Amino acid sequence: MKGKLLNKIRDKELTVGVVGLGYVGLPLAVEKAKAGFKTIGFDVQEEKVNLVNEGHNYIGDVVDSDLKGLVENGMFRATSDFGFIKDVDFVAICVPTPLDKHQQPDISYVRSSTEAISKHLTKETMVVLESTTYPGTTEELVRPILEKGSGLKCGEDFYLGFSPERVDPGNLIYKTKNTPKVVGGIGKDATEVIAAMYRTVLDGDVAEVSSPAIAEMEKILENTYRNINIGLINELAILCDRMGISIWEVIDAAKTKPYGFQAFYPGPGLGGHCIPLDPYYLSWKAREYGFHTSMIESSMMINDKMPEYCVDRAARILNRFEKSLKGSKVLVVGVAYKQDIDDYRESPALEVIEVLKGSGAVVEYYDPWVTEYKYHGQKTKGLTEITPEQIESYDLLMITAAHSNVDYEMLQKHAKAVFDTKNVMKYVMERENIEVL
Template identity: 35%
Template sequence: MSLYEKVVNKEEKIAVVGLGYVGMPLAVAFAKKANVIGFDLNTKKIEEYKKGIDPTNEVGDEAIRQTTVEFTSNPTKLQEAKFHVVAVPTPVNADKTPDLSPIEGVSRTIGRNLTKGSIIVYESTVYPGVTEDFCIPILEQESGLKCGIDFKVGYSPERINPGDQVHRLENIVKVISGIDNEALEEIAKVYELVVEVGVHRASSIKVAEAAKVVENSQRDINIAFMNELAMVFDRMGIDTQEVIEAMNTKWNALKFFPGLVGGHCIGVDPYYFIYEAEKLGYHSQIILSGRKINDGMGEFVADAIIKNLVRTNKVVKKAKVVILGLTFKENCPDIRNSKVEDIIKRLKEYEIEPIVVDPYVNPMEAKHEYSVDLVPMDMINDADCLVFAVAHDMFKGMSMEQIDGMFGEFPNNEKVIVDVKSILDKNNIEKHGYMYWRL
């Protein structure tokens, strides 16, 4: 009997290692078809899941309460599983080189608890070669077992889009790869239990690894192009959004928009590709340039804030700037690699201590990650400048009365609104006489 058949018959268990925005929805989905162990070293996170709380908002508290996933922070529980899915973050260091310490740590943990006949599938974003050249040797060293004989390995890049209620695990085609054809088929069958639209079988693990970094690098480059246009149009006195509206009337327009590019994927993955390319003697031209542009957008927005404060005759270092949004994208609590931080840092160079509002974010996480003390929205009533940094629905739905109530008592032409995501009605804002700028 194959491992897939044993999993379906609940004779063997699946272990999902790393229960964040990627691993947790996967564990919950698998648990509808099989016995699942959900493992994470973060004991606080595990306790929240056991209480039926979903801090990611990806599946919701009710789904967590009803799931049969066995949540644990005890690594020896992994010995009970035969099919392991690794979904830990792969960040970059301060010098933009890959930080493989999380994936190294989890490989050692799995290796120490690995049993014969197991399959390990990595979902973490890596550059081509990491799974085979970095992870497998660790698994072999820690377990004393031999890959290809005693256990098998595969790679399936995660495609979870945090906060997206349309593109979900079940309706996004899953790229699958394995160390050999037997592993490939076993892995494909297991994933087909939860991915309704099916899987794509890649010819090798390196192809699957490359596909992940390339799909995000492609998006990064396209956004960088729009960001560069936005900076140029700003100097020309041309509204970028109006240019995009005109451009998008053509059938083959790509419909990308300027903005802050953060998060755990697009703002990070290109550096993995650049790193490996440079190791092989190739210096990236397009990808690295795109990264530099996108990494500089926070400073560009902050400088625009300063310019508009000056235009309204504000004393810059005494100005009260309120930033609405801290997450890296709309309608989710994820603050990993948020480029709003770059706006904050730049403003502090001008001796401005901005006030940050984001009802989606856990205040303790904001304090720990960025040393930001979040302020409730209803406490804002004397702002000089409102910066709409994230397109949360609650911000998009604000009335003119609500917006005006957040400003101090002075003429509208002295009130600055900076709309990073272009979520407000420009004509309506300007009709009320505000100083308005958008990216």
């Protein structure tokens, strides 16, 4: 089986399947097709399937013309019919792995996708889980489902592995194509063949590890590392505020050291599809071994409380104008979870808005990248533009995303007060009405 698959990879005779056409799956599917492999995208959302088949792109990291061209020349199509799994030789599972209401891993998408695949899995197929999850998922959950549903045996009839997604929306340097990959298969042959497939498609290095669990833990480490360091800097930001010290100047000074220090920055909380969620997967799994991840959980607690802390700071600013938060008009600028993207998944700005509203503030938002968002089942529309006259009508502006296409000098000039939680206004010269986190 190994030799046959390696030959098919070399000759580009494989058909690729990608399950889940979101921020991870669609860019991966496009790269597979661009590399010369006929590709089928699977998604349960008919809207996404229709958009792909019409050549309409909806993901920022995908070039519109690439998608349209691949669809038109027959290299890429989408479907909601998992019966076509029988036609693929390689399938990547790129579905969401959120948290449930109890902050525990919700692996229902992985489970349902694997069950759908298992019903149509054929011999000599490679299956790779890319969704971020707890160590052990591939071997303890995915493998039994595939074997039971297909009647095939892992390692003999099909190969199975884990290769964590690495997607940084809006990154101008690293995209799916040139970001290094990690591959851990069940058995050396599986690792070798799956890695060979990625090497044929991607420009980045492909690191092979000894098992799926190593690759799963590696992904958790990447994001837990960032979670903990951001938690540290957020806690120091709170302390520096009490001490009357600028945390931003402290960080800039520390950055002058050419070794042993990497800069992380405070903010209103954590957002995105990985960093706020992944540590919960590890802490949940650790309980199975009677282990308490105290450092990880402490950082999560700090980061989770930042939206409320930022609202407390906002109330203090309004108090200086003899205004209470209740009844004050507040404009939140930026609801995307990071700079210059339209992705608001887990954005702390959404929680900031909820806390503000819960305190009685009259809240509106403006984000040139996100014209509306859905949070807790409710849709909220933002302002389509902001004028000097509008700015003057608000009691406070809260900057919660560092977008580069916002006129911050205009905001400062016409605002009564500004609370900049991202230090994006650091180059604005007039600062008498600006307070920084």
